[in-house]
Amino acid sequence: MSQEIKVIVGLGNPGPRYARTRHNVGFLVVDALARRLGVDRWLNRFEAEIALAEAGSVRLILVKPMTFMNLSGRAVRQAIAWYRVPLDRLLVVYDDVDLPFGSIRLRLGGSSGGHHGVESIIAALGSDRFARLRIGIGRPSDGRDVTAYVLSRFRPEEESALAGIVERAVDAALTWSQEGIVRAMNRFNRPIRPERRPVTRTEDDAAHAE
Helix, strand or coil: CCCEEEEEEECCCCCHHHCCEHHHHHHHHHHHHHHHCCCCCCEEECCEEEEEEEECCEEEEEEEECCCHHHHHHHHHHHHHHHCCCHHHEEEEEEECCCCCCCEEEEECCCCCCCHHHHHHHHHHCCCCCEEEEEECCCCCCCCCHHHHHCCECCHHHHHHHHHHHHHHHHHHHHHHHHCHHHHHHHHCCCCCCCCCCCCHHHHHHHHHC
């Protein structure tokens, strides 16, 4: 019995200028997934960096397109054609400004939501029927242009929370690979609950004064 192959694509822009920027969170998740699975060798193929991994009974092809975001579809099309992977075995991981920072959402199909990397993939594949794992980065609260915002680095307080967010996204991607999109959605598509902390006497007094 042949081993099932699935492809997980993380979207981002190549080069140190864009490393650890908001738009590169897809790269961060796929890198963390490779580390989780004990893979440290990346190959340059299909205008992308490719890593081969084993996750249970599934062989995973990890893909980071090196074409810059707006041309991501070229690398994805080449990879799934080479490995003969149907679209229901493709997962694309990327940032989403319309989700609150730190939230993650899985879904199957749908529009690009204005994300140029996903637009490129839909155009290259001629279909939107593939799974997505969206990582919330939130919208700028200071009136900044969205393009400048997504290409900027995380704030220190965001950076400190990023490792946990990325690891949860890795858990979601592995669940998708082992159990499918429906079970992954049921397990991970939950709203973030803000941490509760004790109210100090000063804060309590201030609240009553307002």
